[in-house]
Amino acid sequence: MRVILALCMLAAALMAQEPQFTNSGELVLPAHYREWVFLSSGLGMTYQPSTAANQDRSPSFTNVFVNPAAYRSFLETGKWPDQTVLVLEVRFSETKGSINKDGHYQAGLDHVAVEVKDTARFPASGWAFFALGKASSGKLIPRTADCYSCHAEHGAVDNTFVQFYPTLLAVARQKGTLRP
Amino acid sequence: MRVILALCMLAAALMAQEPQFTNSGELVLPAHYREWVFLSSGLGMTYQPSTAANQDRSPSFTNVFVNPAAYRSFLETGKWPDQTVLVLEVRFSETKGSINKDGHYQAGLDHVAVEVKDTARFPASGWAFFALGKASSGKLIPRTADCYSCHAEHGAVDNTFVQFYPTLLAVARQKGTLRP
Numbered sequence: 001m002r003v004i005l006a007l008c009m010l011a012a013a014l015m016a017q018e019p020q021f022t023n024s025g026e027l028v029l030p031a032h033y034r035e036w037v038f039l040s041s042g043l044g045m046t047y048q049p050s051t052a053a054n055q056d057r058s059p060s061f062t063n064v065f066v067n068p069a070a071y072r073s074f075l076e077t078g079k080w081p082d083q084t085v086l087v088l089e090v091r092f093s094e095t096k097g098s099i100n101k102d103g104h105y106q107a108g109l110d111h112v113a114v115e116v117k118d119t120a121r122f123p124a125s126g127w128a129f130f131a132l133g134k135a136s137s138g139k140l141i142p143r144t145a146d147c148y149s150c151h152a153e154h155g156a157v158d159n160t161f162v163q164f165y166p167t168l169l170a171v172a173r174q175k176g177t178l179r180p
Numbered sequence: 181m182r183v184i185l186a187l188c189m190l191a192a193a194l195m196a197q198e199p200q201f202t203n204s205g206e207l208v209l210p211a212h213y214r215e216w217v218f219l220s221s222g223l224g225m226t227y228q229p230s231t232a233a234n235q236d237r238s239p240s241f242t243n244v245f246v247n248p249a250a251y252r253s254f255l256e257t258g259k260w261p262d263q264t265v266l267v268l269e270v271r272f273s274e275t276k277g278s279i280n281k282d283g284h285y286q287a288g289l290d291h292v293a294v295e296v297k298d299t300a301r302f303p304a305s306g307w308a309f310f311a312l313g314k315a316s317s318g319k320l321i322p323r324t325a326d327c328y329s330c331h332a333e334h335g336a337v338d339n340t341f342v343q344f345y346p347t348l349l350a351v352a353r354q355k356g357t358l359r360p
Binding site: 007034035037038040041042043044045046047048050061063065066071087091094097099101102103104105106107108109150154156161163164165166167177 | 215224249289
């Protein structure tokens with residue numbers, strides 16, 4: 001019973017995550033985002049035409065995590081509820097190391113960015129983006145930045161790139177919530 | 181209060197996961213492993229010398245998830261407790277699609293394999309591997325298979341490839357539990 005209660009308290013702490021802001025309006029990095037629900041990862045993804053310059057560099061992994069409450073809501077409805085928090089974690093890659101001979105595996109943290117849905121705080125579209133780097137909080141990315149227009153125009157579901165999250169893409173198809 | 185209780189019950193269900201077996205000894209795929217803790221992913225990783233043949237094929241993503249109770253134990257001790265369940269999910273990759281111009285993102289499921297630590301059931305090393313394919317349960321991989329000797333010889337911590345899980349690698353370094 002004690003164990004169950006301890007698990008409950010821990011679970012509630014982990015699962016009740018809503019976006020937290022500092023007094024100056026910075027978004028606070030969710031302390032346990034690595035225990036949130038993993039949506040997918042990419043390697044070397046780019047939305048710009050590839051050039052010799054960006055092909056030469058060492059590609060980065062991009063891991064996406066979402067708060068568990070929003071995830072479960074998406075499974076039921078195919079939509080994101082208010083207070084959704086999506087954490088994009090960008091990590092360096094390595095290729096030959098230990099017994100690995102080819103391909104890529106993940107290494108140190110490069111930076112973190114966060115997308116939140118908070119309709120009271122961001123009435124324009126409900127969504128906002130924050131650049132955290134490696135810090136414990138980060139500033140709002142200005143509304144004129146490409147991320148806002150790109151997510152609005154190309155996000156398969158409500159400003160998010162569900163087209164790159166295979167398990168949620170299946171849910172959105174089933175629920176009929178994909179952008180026409 | 182109701183919401184907290186519902187979250188508790190859900191959380192307990194998610195977090196109390198231990199390996200489950202059928203009467204014939206097959207391992208049952210954990211129903212909610214996609215809500216377990218993500219350790220890392222690789223793309224096109226191979227432990228064999230690369231050849232023209234394996235470089236030509238479309239690379240696969242390999243996502244690794246662990247049951248939350250085992251994860252929290254590892255954070256505290258740098259070791260895996262009994263009843264650890266590691267799920268390896270292999271997914272196909274795609275490269276040009278939607279607005280993505282280069283690199284790779286994850287697509288449909290290829291197959292699943294599971295490594296479990298259950299010292300009562302598998303007294304030899306404590307660990308066993310199961311091949312599930314796309315099924316809801318799967319057979320024990322014979323002890324003579326390469327995965328057993330390779331994990332035993334090269335796993336950075338106790339039969340597991342912690343060297344490829346950057347957040348746990350840092351924990352194992354700090355706790356002094358890395359293979360010498």
